[in-house]
Amino acid sequence: MIEVNGLRKKFGTVEALSGISFHVRAGEIYGLLGPNGAGKSTTIGVLCGLVSPDAGAARLNGIDVMQQPVQARRSLGVVPQEVALYMEMSARDNLSFFGRLYGLKGADLRNRIDSVLARVRLDDRAKEPIERFSGGMLRRLNIAAGVLHAPAVVLMDEPTVGLDPQTRASILELVREIAVDGTAVVYTTHYLDEAERLCHRIGIIDHGTILAEGTLAELRHAAGEREIVALRGTFRSEAAPEVLRNCPEVVLIRASESELLLALQSSERQLSTLLPIAGSIGVVREVAVKQPSLESLFIKLTGRELRE
């Protein structure tokens, strides 16, 4: 359904995509995780035809997005992060407009609108101007507008940002239902728990490339059951690699003047030796330990937390 091969894109001197590749099958929810500036938006921009890559190829439902952009977008539904809807119009009128843009009309359009409004549980508010809707209702309608034309591929760009847990849960359920129908879904999110609960496979992206990819179990295995330890205080960061050379089981992920980020086999066993070593290059004020998880893998791979 979605085939991305070796995409490269430079904006001036900044390389936004460095040969990114991934595939998503029909009915699969693929989580694309990465910190800000990792290349998620550029990747989605290429798939939507908004950004022309310097090299590589992308196909949606077998159609090359660079060669036949309009035809490729016919198979594509996009749910943007922001609520991109016409506030002065009703839910039905919004959907009617987006449906017509995809060539739907007549009874087919009406039936699809009824069906999708029922799915997002807005059928009883269909004729109201949506400026009266709550944030959760608008997000649900935002999704409805993206899937109205029953696309083979749906790109969802952080559709739950800023929502309460209950609304988030209802939207995740909606995404699952969409995938059950055979739609390939690319889902970007900052919430790792969402990715863990929702996605069949996850790709961790940073600096324009996929660092790790697989099912949750595969990724956990890749994390090597290591814990992530963050030592916070004041450090001579340039001395960190040298002093840690004597601790072969400790992997330095990142060193800064305020934090040393390390991967350990067992913090319980190794902290007692690690703290004096860290103390030799600075002052330790706080110790934080993260158990092996998708988050610890993410930090290990990118050196950053996802919210950064």
Add this chain to the structure above:
Amino acid sequence: MHASLLIALHHLRRTLRSPGLILVLMAIPLTIAGIEYAAFGRSVATGKLPPVKVLVMDEDSSFASGFVKQFLSAGPAKDRFEVSDAGGLDGAREQFSKGNASALIVIPKGFQQALLEGRQTDLILYKNPTQSIYPEIADSVLDIAVSVGNGLIAQARQPLDQLRKLSDEGRRPTDAEVSAISTAAYRAGERLAALGALQGIAIDVQRPSRGSEKTTGGSPMGAFFGTIFPGLVLFALLFISEALALRLLRDRTRGLQRRLMMACVSRVAIAVGGVIYVVTGLLAILALLGLVGHLLFAIEIRSPAGLALIGLGFALFAAGLQMAIASLARSERGVQAVVGGVVMMVSLIGGSFVPLESYPPFLRAIGLLTPNGAAQRAMVDLIVNAQPFAHVLPSVATVWCWGIVVLAAAVILDRRRRDA
């Protein structure tokens, strides 16, 4: 094209659902036209200056002072002055402060005696300090009236001298003296009658066309509005085009344009849809304002096809101008600031507020080269001067040139912005 029409229709529907700002902007030309008509309209429409309200304070209460008042209120100056009694200086001051009078003429005590004695005497004119134009008109007209009065006195100098002599001697005139005075007065009257024959010359005011064709202005009121209304409508259209274009800009900042670009619609179709929306909206508003002008201000809608062609060219210009500014500006506030300045400048130079014929020649020439100056000239020529369309073709071509050039520039700028 189908997608472009779909997008344009969609935007028009949205505008109809929240037309508040558009209606307010549409009220601008109607309000300004109404105010201008209230201020100048009735007199300008009938081709005459409005009468100047003048107060008279007669301190002499003589035959001669009565003659002066008669001259102002019923004589040759009767159409220029609306005369009423001042009721003293305090009364005049009060009338001045209320704006009910533009000037006060004081006929001083001894006025008649001075005339009889052949001495110079002064009529005193007080001008209302709160007004500027009407007191000057009163001054000019009174100056002419005094010249005429001095001429009359010169003609009647002989019988006046005889009357003064009898008065000085304090005796009854003899039959021979009565006969001599009567004869002199009769002869003066004959000379005055000869002067009066000058009234046989009248001024027939005509308003010839700029070309050789015969023109007609329709009803006086329609001619008045037909002259000022097009400029005001074009001014309002520029601001309305801003309101329409701002909707598209908001769509851009709220991610709606991006969503359209991610749908199966080409970028060209989206841009063309936006242009069709603004141009169609402006044409509809122009037609509506024209209809209101016809019903409310008795403007005759001549050559509707020609007017539509001018309107279309101007709408293309307005749409292009807004799109170009929206492409360059970084925010909605930036667009509003730039558009406000550009619209005011173009409208002032183009003669939306002050008739172009009042401008000095070089500025008039520039004004006629502006899109709204050319459009206004063409519209007035069609509506008021009943010119054939061929006569206004150069102005129409100017408007269309602006429309095409500015729209093309807007398309290039929009493409650059999206590529960036």
